[in-house]
Amino acid sequence: MFVVSSILALFPDLPLDGLFSTQGIMVMLLGAYAVAMWMFLTSAPKVHTMMVSDLEVAQQFYEGLLNLPLAEVPLHYYYNYEQTLGTTGLDPLYAGMGRPAARGVGSSAGLWYQLKKNTQLHIISGASLGEKDRQRHVCFDRDCLEQVLLRIQTRGIRHKIRREKPLNFLVKDIDQRVIEMAEVSN
Numbered sequence: 001m002f003v004v005s006s007i008l009a010l011f012p013d014l015p016l017d018g019l020f021s022t023q024g025i026m027v028m029l030l031g032a033y034a035v036a037m038w039m040f041l042t043s044a045p046k047v048h049t050m051m052v053s054d055l056e057v058a059q060q061f062y063e064g065l066l067n068l069p070l071a072e073v074p075l076h077y078y079y080n081y082e083q084t085l086g087t088t089g090l091d092p093l094y095a096g097m098g099r100p101a102a103r104g105v106g107s108s109a110g111l112w113y114q115l116k117k118n119t120q121l122h123i124i125s126g127a128s129l130g131e132k133d134r135q136r137h138v139c140f141d142r143d144c145l146e147q148v149l150l151r152i153q154t155r156g157i158r159h160k161i162r163r164e165k166p167l168n169f170l171v172k173d174i175d176q177r178v179i180e181m182a183e184v185s186n
Contacts, residue, residue, distance in 0.1 A: 020070075046123050049140075051139075062113055065155070072114075115148075130182075134179065145183050169181050
């Protein structure tokens with residue numbers, strides 16, 4: 001009774017019969033659900049995927065030059081990433097039978113790095129070589145490429161921005177190979 005009298009004191013013109021009706025309670029529940037979903041989605045971990053032309057060169061670049069830490073727990077466990085890659089028909093119990101499981105650079109899982117506290121970078125093979133047989137790192141997310149560029153700039157690594165939109169820049173790795181970093185725009 002105290003709660004009802006407190007609400008009436010704060011909002012004297014508020015019709016409580018409408019607020020505590022079935023419809024009023026449903027509206028309050030929907031509002032609470034919307035707030036809970038917003039809080040979950042804004043705090044959920046994020047994965048950026050970058051396609052590269054050579055995983056070994058990429059590993060040297062991201063671990064050696066950019067000094068990105070390896071992800072302790074790749075977020076594909078969080079997002080059930082295997083299903084999004086089209087491997088839902090493979091039973092994990094029988095996937096390794098008849099041959100040893102692939103690990104590391106040759107693995108289909110690719111490379112996983114911790115880009116920020118709640119953001120991981122997933123490196124997979126699949127990009128073609130660029131002009132003059134340059135290594136290419138292709139990304140569909142501008143934010144990902146901007147974070148990598150920021151890391152390159154803060155470490156003082158030589159680079160050349162070729163185009164702002166879509167973002168495209170060149171950077172040299174430890175062995176002086178030119179790597180083209182390109183955003184693919186829709």
